[in-house]
Every structure is written in structure tokens, then in C-alpha cells.
Amino acid sequence: MKNNTSNPRYLAVKTLERVSNGAYSNLQINNVIDSTNMNEKDVRLFTTIVYGVIQHRLTFEYYIQKMVKHPDKLKPWVKELLYTAIYQMVYLDKVPNRAIFDESIEIDKARGHDGIRRLVTGILHKINRDGLPSLDDIKDKTEYLSIKFSVPVWIIEQLNNQLGKEKTEKILESINEPANQSLRVNIKSTNPSSLTKMLEEKGFEVESSKVAANALVVSNGNAAHTDLFKDGLFTIQDESAMLPVQSMQIASDDYILDACAAPGGKTTQIAEYLTTGKVEALDLHENKLNLIKKNAERMGVANQIEVHACDSRKLDKLFNDETFDKILVDAPCTGMGLIRRKPEIRYDKSIRDVESLSRIQSQILDAVAPKLKVGGQLVFSTCSIINQENSANVTKFLNEHHNFAPIRVETKMNLKPDRPEDYLKIFPDDYGSDGFFISGFKKVK
Numbered sequence: 001m002k003n004n005t006s007n008p009r010y011l012a013v014k015t016l017e018r019v020s021n022g023a024y025s026n027l028q029i030n031n032v033i034d035s036t037n038m039n040e041k042d043v044r045l046f047t048t049i050v051y052g053v054i055q056h057r058l059t060f061e062y063y064i065q066k067m068v069k070h071p072d073k074l075k076p077w078v079k080e081l082l083y084t085a086i087y088q089m090v091y092l093d094k095v096p097n098r099a100i101f102d103e104s105i106e107i108d109k110a111r112g113h114d115g116i117r118r119l120v121t122g123i124l125h126k127i128n129r130d131g132l133p134s135l136d137d138i139k140d141k142t143e144y145l146s147i148k149f150s151v152p153v154w155i156i157e158q159l160n161n162q163l164g165k166e167k168t169e170k171i172l173e174s175i176n177e178p179a180n181q182s183l184r185v186n187i188k189s190t191n192p193s194s195l196t197k198m199l200e201e202k203g204f205e206v207e208s209s210k211v212a213a214n215a216l217v218v219s220n221g222n223a224a225h226t227d228l229f230k231d232g233l234f235t236i237q238d239e240s241a242m243l244p245v246q247s248m249q250i251a252s253d254d255y256i257l258d259a260c261a262a263p264g265g266k267t268t269q270i271a272e273y274l275t276t277g278k279v280e281a282l283d284l285h286e287n288k289l290n291l292i293k294k295n296a297e298r299m300g301v302a303n304q305i306e307v308h309a310c311d312s313r314k315l316d317k318l319f320n321d322e323t324f325d326k327i328l329v330d331a332p333c334t335g336m337g338l339i340r341r342k343p344e345i346r347y348d349k350s351i352r353d354v355e356s357l358s359r360i361q362s363q364i365l366d367a368v369a370p371k372l373k374v375g376g377q378l379v380f381s382t383c384s385i386i387n388q389e390n391s392a393n394v395t396k397f398l399n400e401h402h403n404f405a406p407i408r409v410e411t412k413m414n415l416k417p418d419r420p421e422d423y424l425k426i427f428p429d430d431y432g433s434d435g436f437f438i439s440g441f442k443k444v445k
Helices: 008-020 025-035 040-055 057-067 076-091 097-111 114-130 141-149 153-163 165-174 192-201 240-246 265-272 286-299 351-371 391-400
Strands: 181-185 205-208 215-219 234-236 255-258 278-283 305-309 324-330 372-382 404-407 424-426 436-443
Touching: 008 025, 008 040, 008 076, 008 097, 025 040, 040 057, 040 076, 057 076, 057 114, 057 141, 076 097, 076 114, 097 114, 141 153, 141 165, 153 165, 153 351, 181 192, 192 205, 192 215, 234 286, 240 265, 240 324, 240 372, 240 424, 240 436, 255 265, 265 278, 265 286, 265 305, 265 324, 278 286, 286 305, 324 351, 351 372, 351 391, 372 391, 391 404, 391 436
Parallel strands: 255 278, 255 324, 278 305, 324 372
Antiparallel strands: 181 215, 181 234, 205 215, 372 436, 404 436, 424 436
């Protein structure tokens, strides 16, 4: 086996242990890549295994429950090792079972004792010989979908009630597919056509986005590792996440509040449209403001941005009423629309989180409303697909703020033109992008 500091399978097991204890997968993956000397091929294998196991964790837990006499007695790292082996056997066609067996046994030797090695070897050989346990024994339909797609029952129940069973199953079938790598072109520095040519010259495959303007979908490499990224010609952002700002009809001299700004993706997007205007970017945590500043400097828009450590529910100490031309509330939420990109979200959240965050969202809307000028535009968005965090807050806000009227959310690509609602709901299965909710309001008096 390769040295443990460069072995992608060994590092995947270590990373999955940390994630199962509450660490964020994307941060752990980036830390491992930055601190080891894996080549590009091994980085891809390592990343694929980590995300793949997280995506299918409930399924793999079900398999081990059926195959091991006392699964609760297995050490956490042994479970993660078995999950990585099962993932490779089921989902990675180009990896021969022999290599999976050999590497898994070597990891056993490095971390465990002979009894664990025999257990793991026996399980892998049984899978190779007999296949995995069938899910057909699960008679309850919701539980069956939960195990099959590795999504907690409560999420499926919420989606079934709100969207219907057919739409729910389409969403579930889509969320374990690989996430697109999408870029937002920095329109202050370049344009989609020029950036496409530069990326293709570096070997990337590039397509224009069908969801958002000034957006590209790229493959065949990590665009964030290029000098084009370092020079601020683009930023990494999901196509759906670009839509709230693109719906705002920003004028170059607008004075804009970004009420929940970190890490600054939408803040810099707003700033790209400004010349004499300015965006005030708020975040509750001082350390996150550095992310906004760093992004702004890289994208060349720092002069258009001011940052403040502030709870968006307590704005009176910073701004007078009727100050802003436009306000963006990209509110804190459960992130249920990001399950494809951040798969551990599905295990970390509960219905209590939905209820708590929906209250916070409502409080933020109430707090920012007086700060908007008459005739100004307020955009409220989340990366959730749960109604309590979205349409329910729209209804509540309009019922309590009679000086606001709904605005129909328009997009450059004219998404969902026949929808009956003014707000826009994007689901993970619609376009292969993140799930998102966008609504707009105008202050009329």
C-alpha cells in the first residue's frame, strides 16, 4: 500500500470518520488535498469515494445491519472502511474488486488487528459471491425510499405532503448524481465567450448555462485551481444561486443591502453591476467577513463593498429607515436544496431546524423592510425546497406588511414562464442545479 499520507482510500476512511463526527465534508476534503501529495488521479478517487459514501450512507448502514451479527460493536473506522469498499464495488465500474479487496485489507493491517481483518475480508468476499442484501424486504414505501436514496424519512414525508409523491421521487432520483461545476463570469473583467475560449485552451470542456446568464458549466478538471480563478475572471457558484441577484434589475448607482452576505458570492455578484453604487454586506460573524473581503479583492470589486459584523435583525444601530434602493435577504436556511452538493446536510437537519430557521427568516424580513425606500425592491431567497422556509414566509410577510406588493421573479433564461406564482421554485431535478427559492417584493408606500 502507498504511504498513508498519499493513499486515497486510507485518507477517505479518515475523512469520513471526521465527517460522521460533525465536520463539513467540503472543508475536510480541501484540507486533505492541501496537506497531502496525492496526484490528480488519486485526488479524484479520494473525493469521489468520500462524497459517494456520504450520499449513500443510510443504504450502506442497512446492508451492514443485515450482514454483520453485531453491527453496533463495529468500530467507527471499520464501518467507514466497509462503506468505502461497498461504494467502490457498486458504483465504480473501472475499479477491479481485487484492488478494492487488497487495499481494504492493507488499511485493516495498518489500523486494526487480525480479527478485524478476517471480518472485513469475510464480508467483502460474501458480497462478491452473493451480492448485497435486497431492499425488497422493506414493506413501508417511505422507509423503502429512505433506504434506497439514503434520505431521512422526515424529509421524504415533508416533500410528499408538499409536492406529491411523483415529484418527490424525481427529486430523490436526482440528488445522488454528481453536481455540476458551474462558474459565474466576472462581467467587470471578461465575458462568457472570452472566458470559454481561455478555459478550453487549458483543456476544460465548457458549456453555456441553461439556467443563469453569464454562467458556464465546465468539466475535465478543477477550474478553481487555475490562474484564471486566481486572477478573478470568475468565481465558483451554482447556477441557481446566481438567480436572486440576476432578478434584482440593479442600476449602476444603486445603494444595496446584502443582509446575509457571507461568504460573499452574491455580494460580489451585486458589486459587478455597480459603478458609483455600493453594497453594504452584513454577517453575524466577524471571521466570515474576511471571506467576503477576500472574494471581493480577488474579483476586483472591493471598492463597491463595505462589510459589517451585524445581526440582520438589529439594523437600527447601522442604518436609518428608507435608506436602500434594493435589499437582498439570502436567508440562513436548512440548505435542503444543496443535498447533491453537500450530501451530509440530509443527516444533520431535523424538522425542528426547519421551524427554527423559518422564524429567523421571518424576523430578518421584518427587520429589513423599514430600511427600503418607497419604490425599492426586496428579494428574499433560500437554498431550501421546504415550504415552511419559503412560500409560507412570503405569505406571512405580505399579510403583515401591507406597504409591500409581490413582484414576479424574472430570469434571463425565462425559467418556468407558465408558473402560477410570482415567486420561483427551482428543484434539484429541474435543471441539474441546486434547489432554490426566490421571491420579490416592491415597497409601495
